[in-house]
Amino acid sequence: MSEKLFVSAQEVAERAGVSRSAVSRTFTPGASVSTETRRKVLEAAEALGYHVNELARGLMRNESGIVCLIVSDVATPYRSALLRELTLLLQNAGKVAMLINTDRSDGSVDRALRQAIRYRADASIMLSGMPDKSIAQLCLRSGQRLVLINRDDEQPGPLRINLDDDEAAGRVVTAFVRAGCRKLAFANSEAGTPSLMARERGFVAAANALGIKVSVERHGWTGYEAGKVLAQRMLTRTERPDAVFCATDLLACGFMDAARHQFSMSVPDQLCIAGFDDIEQASWSSYDLTTFAQPVSAIASKAVEWLSQPQPQPQNDDTICAQSIRLHAELVWRGSIRGG
Amino acid sequence: MSEKLFVSAQEVAERAGVSRSAVSRTFTPGASVSTETRRKVLEAAEALGYHVNELARGLMRNESGIVCLIVSDVATPYRSALLRELTLLLQNAGKVAMLINTDRSDGSVDRALRQAIRYRADASIMLSGMPDKSIAQLCLRSGQRLVLINRDDEQPGPLRINLDDDEAAGRVVTAFVRAGCRKLAFANSEAGTPSLMARERGFVAAANALGIKVSVERHGWTGYEAGKVLAQRMLTRTERPDAVFCATDLLACGFMDAARHQFSMSVPDQLCIAGFDDIEQASWSSYDLTTFAQPVSAIASKAVEWLSQPQPQPQNDDTICAQSIRLHAELVWRGSIRGG
DNA sequence: TTGTAAGCGTTATCAA
DNA sequence: TTGATAACGCTTACAA
Numbered sequence: 001m002s003e004k005l006f007v008s009a010q011e012v013a014e015r016a017g018v019s020r021s022a023v024s025r026t027f028t029p030g031a032s033v034s035t036e037t038r039r040k041v042l043e044a045a046e047a048l049g050y051h052v053n054e055l056a057r058g059l060m061r062n063e064s065g066i067v068c069l070i071v072s073d074v075a076t077p078y079r080s081a082l083l084r085e086l087t088l089l090l091q092n093a094g095k096v097a098m099l100i101n102t103d104r105s106d107g108s109v110d111r112a113l114r115q116a117i118r119y120r121a122d123a124s125i126m127l128s129g130m131p132d133k134s135i136a137q138l139c140l141r142s143g144q145r146l147v148l149i150n151r152d153d154e155q156p157g158p159l160r161i162n163l164d165d166d167e168a169a170g171r172v173v174t175a176f177v178r179a180g181c182r183k184l185a186f187a188n189s190e191a192g193t194p195s196l197m198a199r200e201r202g203f204v205a206a207a208n209a210l211g212i213k214v215s216v217e218r219h220g221w222t223g224y225e226a227g228k229v230l231a232q233r234m235l236t237r238t239e240r241p242d243a244v245f246c247a248t249d250l251l252a253c254g255f256m257d258a259a260r261h262q263f264s265m266s267v268p269d270q271l272c273i274a275g276f277d278d279i280e281q282a283s284w285s286s287y288d289l290t291t292f293a294q295p296v297s298a299i300a301s302k303a304v305e306w307l308s309q310p311q312p313q314p315q316n317d318d319t320i321c322a323q324s325i326r327l328h329a330e331l332v333w334r335g336s337i338r339g340g
Numbered sequence: 341m342s343e344k345l346f347v348s349a350q351e352v353a354e355r356a357g358v359s360r361s362a363v364s365r366t367f368t369p370g371a372s373v374s375t376e377t378r379r380k381v382l383e384a385a386e387a388l389g390y391h392v393n394e395l396a397r398g399l400m401r402n403e404s405g406i407v408c409l410i411v412s413d414v415a416t417p418y419r420s421a422l423l424r425e426l427t428l429l430l431q432n433a434g435k436v437a438m439l440i441n442t443d444r445s446d447g448s449v450d451r452a453l454r455q456a457i458r459y460r461a462d463a464s465i466m467l468s469g470m471p472d473k474s475i476a477q478l479c480l481r482s483g484q485r486l487v488l489i490n491r492d493d494e495q496p497g498p499l500r501i502n503l504d505d506d507e508a509a510g511r512v513v514t515a516f517v518r519a520g521c522r523k524l525a526f527a528n529s530e531a532g533t534p535s536l537m538a539r540e541r542g543f544v545a546a547a548n549a550l551g552i553k554v555s556v557e558r559h560g561w562t563g564y565e566a567g568k569v570l571a572q573r574m575l576t577r578t579e580r581p582d583a584v585f586c587a588t589d590l591l592a593c594g595f596m597d598a599a600r601h602q603f604s605m606s607v608p609d610q611l612c613i614a615g616f617d618d619i620e621q622a623s624w625s626s627y628d629l630t631t632f633a634q635p636v637s638a639i640a641s642k643a644v645e646w647l648s649q650p651q652p653q654p655q656n657d658d659t660i661c662a663q664s665i666r667l668h669a670e671l672v673w674r675g676s677i678r679g680g
Numbered sequence: 681t682t683g684t685a686a687g688c689g690t691t692a693t694c695a696a
Numbered sequence: 697t698t699g700a701t702a703a704c705g706c707t708t709a710c711a712a
Contacts, residue, residue, distance in 0.1 A: 005402075005483035006460065008689060019699045024691060034697060049478045051457045055395045055404060056690035059704050062345075064395060069439070074427065075620075080420035087414065087441045096455060099409070099439045101427045115436060117391045120346065138389045143345035224624060257625040280415075284564060285597040286626040348705055359683045364707060374681060396706035399688050 007050040016044035027052050058120060067095045067307065068116040070109065072102045072128040076223075076250070077279035078294060082127060082149070085300035093308045095122070102129050110135045117142060123307050130155050147303045152194040153324065159306050160324045161299055165195050165276075166202030168292050168329045172245045172274045173206040175290070175331075179272050179338040181243035185215045187230040187255055188247045189222035196222070196247045199276060203245050215241060222247065227254020228262075235263045242271060243337075249275035249282045249291055256287060256336070272337045276329070288335040295327050302327070347390040356384035367392050398460060407435045407647065408456035410449065412442045412468040416563075416590070417619035418634060422467060422489070425640035433648045435462070442469050450475045457482060463647050470495050487643045492534040493664065499646050500664045501639055505535050505616075506542030508632050508669045512585045512614045513546040515630070515671075519612050519678040521583035525555045527570040527595055528587045529562035536562070536587045539616060543585050555581060562587065567594020568602075575603045582611060583677075589615035589622045589631055596627060596676070612677045616669070628675040635667050642667070 013020040018037055025031035026041040033041075044050075058064035067090055073079055087097045098121060100112040109129035116124045116139070123145035131139075131146075136156040139146055146157035153160060176184055186203050188196060200216065207214045217233055220226030227246060231254065234241060246252035252275030259265040259273075267273055275282060278293035302325055353360040358377055365371035366381040373381075384390075398404035407430055413419055427437045438461060440452040449469035456464045457478070463485035471479075471486075476496040479486055486497035493500060516524055526543050528536060540556060547554045557573055560566030567586060571594065574581060586592035592615030599605040599613075607613055615622060618633035642665055 005481070006457075006689095007482075010689080020689090021691085021699060022697090024689095025698090028691080032697060037697080049481070051454060053399070053460060053689050054458045055398045055460050056688075056704085058395045059393070059399065059689085059706085060691040062704080066438075073424075075417070075420040075424040077415070077417070080415040080423075083420075083439075084413075084415040084441065087439050091441060096459065097439045098406075099423075099427050099437045101424065101431060114391060117346075118394045119436065120393060120395050141345070141389070142347075224620070253624065261625045280564070281621060284593065285601045346705095350705075360705090361683065361707080362681090364705095365682090368707080372681060377681080393705055396688085396704075399690085399705085400707040402688080 006053065007048045008053070009050070012041060012044045012048055012050045015048060016040040062120075063122055064120045065095050066098050066119055066121040068098045068100055068112070068119070068121045068124040070100050070102060070112045070116070070124055070126045070128065072104070072108075074099070074101060077281060078248070078250075078277040078296075079127060081279070081296050082294070082300065085296050086125065086303065089300050089304040093304050095304075095307070113139055117144065123147065125149065125303055126151060126157075131157075145307060147306065149299060149303065150193070150195045158322050159303070160322070161302055162324070162326050163195065163294070163329045164326055165198035165329070166205070168276070168331070169199045169202030169245065170206035171331055173203060173210065173212075175274070175337050176243040176245070176272055177210065177212070179243070179268070181272055182212060183215075183239065183241045183243070184212055185217070185234055185241035185244040186247070187227065187234070187244055187251055188216065188218040189220055189226055189251065190218050191222050199245075199247050222250060224250050224254040224257075227251035227256075228258040229254075231255040231258035232262070235259060235265070240271075243273070244271065245274045247276060249277040249279045249289060251275070252289055252291070252336075253281060253287055256289070268336050268338045274337060278332050282332075283334070290334045290337045291332055292329040293332050294329065298327055346393065347388045348393070349390070352381060352384045352388055352390045355388060356380040402460075403462055404460045405435055406438050406459055406461040408438045408440055408452070408459070408461045408464040410440050410442060410452045410456070410464055410466045410468065412444070412448075414439070414441060417621060418588070418590075418617040418636075419467060421619070421636050422634070422640065425636050426465065426643065429640050429644040430647075433644050435644075435647070453479055457484065463487065465489065465643055466491060466497075471497075485647060487646065489639060489643065490533075490535045498662050499643065500662070501642055502664070502666050503535065503634070503669045504666055505538035505669070506545070508616070508671070509539045509542030509585065510546035511671055513543060513550065513552075515614070515677050516583040516585070516612055517550065517552070519583070519608070521612055522552060523555075523579065523581045523583070524552055525557070525574055525581035525584040526587070527567065527574070527584055527591055528556065528558045529560055529566055529591065530558045531562050539585075539587050562590060564590050564594040564597075567591035567596075568598040569594075571595040571598035572602070575599060575605070580611075583613070584611065585614045587616060589617040589619045589629060591615070592629055592631070592676075593621060593627055596629070608676050608678045614677060618672050622672075623674070630674045630677045631672050632669040633672050634669065638667055 009020050009023040013023045025033045090097050102108040110132050125147040147159045148157045149161050204214045265271050275291040278291045282289040282291045349363040353363045365373045430437050442448040450472050453475050465487040487499040488497040489501050544554045605611050615631040618631045622629040622631045
């Protein structure tokens with residue numbers, strides 16, 4: 001807006017009595033400047049309140065330092081925890097996070113990626129949604145790196161970080177059975193994201209392998225309220241489950257509250273419950289929920305580490321060095337399953 | 341990085357058989373282009389996968405479209421809710437959010453603001469911390485706008501959004517007294533931020549006006565665990581309070597859990613509790629907490645609205661059109677105080 | 681309505 | 697080590 005308000009390297013150079021390139025070099029790590037010129041420049045810069053213009057620098061270097069975080073439901077405990085970790089590590093790596101909110105509307109994710117391209121982000125990290133194949137390819141062709149966290153393995157993108165959801169789900173079955181439960185249930189949302197579905201499949205498969213049938217119910221969008229509704233549905237049946245695995249902690253909290261306060265059931269005596277994510281609330285005394293911990297900091301550091309590496313390889317247009325990382329979700333034992 | 345990967349307006353112009361300025365105009369709302377040229381340009385752009393370079397555009401226009409959100413403890417329910425609202429509204433206003441995480445270390449906030457300057461952000465919105473006066477002045481002189489949410493009224497910055505914390509605290513006293521409570525307590529953190537202290541002062545003052553003494557305790561950093569510790573301290577005394585106002589919902593949840601599960605007290609029969617923020621968890625059945633709602637969306641829309649206004653006025657260097665907005669925190673009645 | 685040309689604040693190249 | 701000079705990709709007078 002309006003008249004030249006920010007101080008430019010030119011002005012600093014004039015005041016310090018050096019060339020503008022001397023100023024540039026002073027602020028470029030690893031450039032050769034004599035201590036004397038450096039001192040003069042820094043002094044002038046300080047006095048004038050000069051700060052490098054990253055817009056111009058990014059234009060020249062073809063590297064903006066910006067990393068886009070594409071995410072929906074930022075206010076959700078698990079998402080915000082991951083966000084915290086990512087922004088922290090990005091900052092330490094000398095990058096800066098641009099936050100783009102998506103919703104469930106059509107094209108929301110694509111718009112986010114286009115935004116990332118317009119700002120010439122060095123990379124985009126997707127925590128939610130699935131990008132259209134063509135737009136993702138455009139990102140990659142443009143030299144933008146793409147990281148997909150807990151997204152589909154089918155999705156395009158050079159780095160994919162996933163958990164062992166299905167295998168984890170199997171471990172819950174073991175825990176439930178060991179606690180003497182035989183009437184298992186799985187409470188899911190209708191979101192249908194790959195990780196959610198993998199948990200469901202893994203749970204059902206492991207139970208079936210033991211000759212146990214699982215009643216599955218899906219409702220809403222992975223929130224507390226949906227968990228309550230699911231409980232209302234499953235606990236009003238003639239044959240109540242004696243153990244339920246909820247696809248996320250938020251569902252589990254809602255389920256547990258409904259079971260206790262609306263159906264006067266005691267957890268874990270009459271009903272064992274397990275969740276997934278290990279959000280902060282899972283450890284609160286009122287819930288004391290047995291759950292799987294998302295290795296949030298491991299996820300974040302894998303992602304940022306990968307982004308900080310120079311540039312993997314020459315890039316042949318199509319499958320650009322796709323890489324997949326599978327992390328382990330640790331079971332956190334608490335009081336919502338009998339006989340820990 | 342490597343060879344020119346992104347498509348430039350130049351290339352689009354060549355393909356479309358027009359000048360580069362025609363391309364520029366096509367992507368500038370309100371510029372004069374004939375429908376025919378526009379069509380040709382859009383076609384070529386689509387085919388080539390062209391996207392305006394906001395870095396270069398920002399350089400020219402002296403307006404980056406970037407708004408920095410400076411915040412600590414992003415993963416906290418209230419903060420992340422505010423963050424959600426802000427990013428959403430900013431996007432709708434055609435801006436983009438840059439997220440900068442601060443911590444309690446010295447200079448953390450100043451570093452964040454310097455980052456904002458380097459990226460030539462149009463504005464910075466501070467949800468946490470207090471900027472050094474000199475760096476804040478630098479922002480303002482540089483033409484960057486500053487919004488302070490729930491910060492000190494003393495702090496520099498042209499737009500300050502605050503709540504009526506002290507007045508709200510007074511209303512809790514009334515509610516407690518009406519419920520028959522006489523032994524009041526206030527549970528605070530050691531953070532000492534202006535809004536927290538205002539709640540404390542308002543509560544104590546209103547109680548004193550009624551001839552009631554308040555026991556005040558401060559501990560930790562406004563989290564669930566701190567609430568538990570505070571409960572342990574205040575409930576092991578010979579004279580237990582019969583009502584406690586916690587400075588935030590997170591403290592209240594911790595306090596309530598400790599009271600119930602460690603001291604077997606019944607809420608609200610033996611102990612009335614109130615909180616502040618109205619985080620999602622406050623409405624969960626296990627807590628059912630009476631609290632004050634932060635008018636999150638009002639806060640966000642006031643901030644973004646103000647940013648979207650052209651540019652208030654000519655700006656005389658020092659106190660640049662400082663403006664203060666005071667919003668009302670509504671009491672949300674739930675079950676943690678008797679006799680709602 | 682269109683094209684030409686001059687900047688915006690950097691960094692990179694290349695002599696000196 | 698230093699200083700000119702040419703990019704980078706865009707917008708915006710100004711002239712046609």
